[in-house]
Amino acid sequence: xxxxxxxxxxxxxxxxxxxxxxxxxxxxxxxxxxxxxxxxxxxxxxxxxxxxxxxxxxxxxxxxxxxxxxxxxxxxxxxxxxxxxxxxxxxxxxxxxxxxxxxxxxxxxxxxxxxxxxxxxxxxxxxxxxxxxxxxxxxxxxxxxxxxxxxxxxxxxxxxxxxxxxxxxxxxxxxxxxxxxxxxxxxxxxxxxxxxxxxxxxxxxxxxxxxxxxxxxxxxxxxxxxxxxxxxxxxxxxxxxxxxxxxxxxxxxxxxxxxxxxxxxxxxxxxxxxxxxxxxxxxxxxxxxxxxxxxxxxxxxxxxxxxxxxxxxxxxxxxxxxxxxxxxxxxxxxxxxxxxxxxxxxxxxxxxxxxxxxxxxxxxxxxxxxxxxxxxxxxxxx
Numbered sequence: 587x588x589x590x591x592x593x594x595x596x597x598x599x600x601x602x603x604x605x606x607x608x609x610x611x612x613x614x615x616x617x618x619x620x621x622x623x624x625x626x627x628x629x630x631x632x633x634x635x636x637x638x639x640x641x642x643x644x645x646x647x648x649x650x651x652x653x654x655x656x657x658x659x660x661x662x663x664x665x666x667x668x669x670x671x672x673x674x675x676x677x678x679x680x681x682x683x684x685x686x687x688x689x690x691x692x693x694x695x696x697x698x699x700x701x702x703x704x705x706x707x708x709x710x711x712x713x714x715x716x717x718x719x720x721x722x723x724x725x726x727x728x729x730x731x732x733x734x735x736x737x738x739x740x741x742x743x744x745x746x747x748x749x750x751x752x753x754x755x756x757x758x759x760x761x762x763x764x765x766x767x768x769x770x771x772x773x774x775x776x777x778x779x780x781x782x783x784x785x786x787x788x789x790x791x792x793x794x795x796x797x798x799x800x801x802x803x804x805x806x807x808x809x810x811x812x813x814x815x816x817x818x819x820x821x822x823x824x825x826x827x828x829x830x831x832x833x834x835x836x837x838x839x840x841x842x843x844x845x846x847x848x849x850x851x852x853x854x855x856x857x858x859x860x861x862x863x864x865x866x867x868x869x870x871x872x873x874x875x876x877x878x879x880x881x882x883x884x885x886x887x888x889x890x891x892x893x894x895x896x897x898x899x900x901x902x903x904x905x906x907x908x909x910x911x912x913x914x915x916x917x918x919x920x921x922x923x924x925x926x927x928x929x930x931x932x933x934x935x936x937x938x939x940x941x942x943x944x945x946x947x948x949x950x951x952x953x954x955x956x957x958x959x960x961x962x963x964x965x966x967x968x
Contacts, residue, residue: 601848607770607840608804608812616854634673635691637663637680644689646682655682675729694729696751698866700847703746704855709737723856724748735759735844736767736820744769744841745849748858757873758845764818765872766799768843769825773834776811777801781832785815789831793821796828810837845872847935862939869935 606612638652641661646652653670655661661668662681674680676693703709707720711731717740724732733755735747749755758765777785788797796819804812817825826836842849847869853859861869 600851602842602851604768604770604802604804604814604842606851607842608806612840615852634675637661637668637672637674638670640674640689640691641680641682641687644687646687677729694750695863696749696754696866696870697727698747698749698754698861698869699724699732699858700850700853700861701746701748701858702849702853702855703738703743705741705743708740709734709746720746724858725860737822738841739823739826742839742841743855744839745844745847746841747844747847754870754873758869759820760873761819763873765845766816766818766843767820767841768814768816770804770812770838770840770842771815771825771829771836772806772810772812772838773829773836774811775809775834776806777813777832777834781834784832785828789828791821791824791827791831796821796824798828845869845935859939861935865935865939872935 602612606615638649638656641647641652642649647655652661656668656670656672659667660683663672663674664679665681668680674689674691676691678691680687680689701720701724703720707718709720711719711721713719720734721732727750730750732748732750733752735749735755735758738744738746747758749758757763782801785798785801788795796817799816799818800814802814804814806812815825825839829836847865850859
């Protein structure tokens with residue numbers, strides 16, 4: 587059995603936890619003044635190969651002969667006349683004397699960024715109501731466009747992933763792999779044991795049955811009560827609709843984890859960070875159902891109080907009285923096999939990426955680790 591994370595584990599200190607949200611530390615950190623910021627842009631990817639070289643490698647002739655064809659205007663790229671020194675990218679269409687030419691250019695590696703979405707932004711490239719969108723703050727891609735991994739509605743905050751790879755985005759969202767989404771949710775009025783049992787067993791929504799994988803009490807003041815919940819799919823406004831189905835309105839909803847990717851501490855609202863190659867490989871493995879390390883206890887759905895466990899401790903097994911007689915959906919069963927990244931000392935995706943970016947930022951400003959990550963000055967776009 588793997589030991590829980592100790593408080594001295596530096597990787598554990600790099601993540602926003604559920605107890606940070608309910609204690610107010612989550613909001614307090616976002617209000618702290620920024621250190622001097624460095625404008626962050628995506629580092630360039632390897633250069634695309636030159637057209638005459640690609641055609642020569644495809645067996646069309648020598649490089650000099652290909653350059654001569656280009657000068658004669660006999661080669662087009664994406665239906666536009668080619669020019670000497672032109673580079674081609676994956677997906678470009680090349681024709682010689684009007685005939686399409688097959689050539690091989692490796693697709694660019696996937697890029698992934700984590701964004702801390704504030705309330706009031708929509709996850710849309712083009713909003714008819716002209717509301718602010720999350721895409722206006724993202725760095726510009728030289729090729730392709732950012733695709734969001736799922737969505738968060740207008741009033742939901744927290745972790746939102748973007749990738750340049752449509753395949754990776756689809757895999758991360760696919761219900762077959764059931765990647766858990768973890769939320770801190772504040773509702774009006776405390777949930778009864780019967781209501782928790784219904785939410786764990788499944789409630790009927792307009793678009794089908796929906797269920798939480800886990801629920802944990804987080805306390806609260808007055809009629810506002812916090813809960814830590816997990817779910818293994820991403821239907822529109824699903825968490826809100828489930829709680830409304832048992833008679834509780836949601837006043838605040840924050841996503842703090844997607845699979846093993848946890849919202850990094852210090853990544854303020856409206857800021858982004860790019861994941862490095864190791865973290866992207868870990869995400870890719872998770873998207874193919876290979877995220878579970880060996881020797882980790884399988885977290886189970888819960889809501890049982892246990893001695894010595896505070897509100898932010900790991901979720902544990904669903905106790906008697908709240909077990910559903912119906913089999914869980916495949917997505918939920920898959921999600922139940924995932925380790926809770928806050929439960930082991932193996933760390934989580936994104937920790938090293940964010941730490942390195944803060945260190946680099948601090949070095950550029952003459953010391954300190956920085957706290958703004960990839961945050962861009964407000965009102966600026968690229």
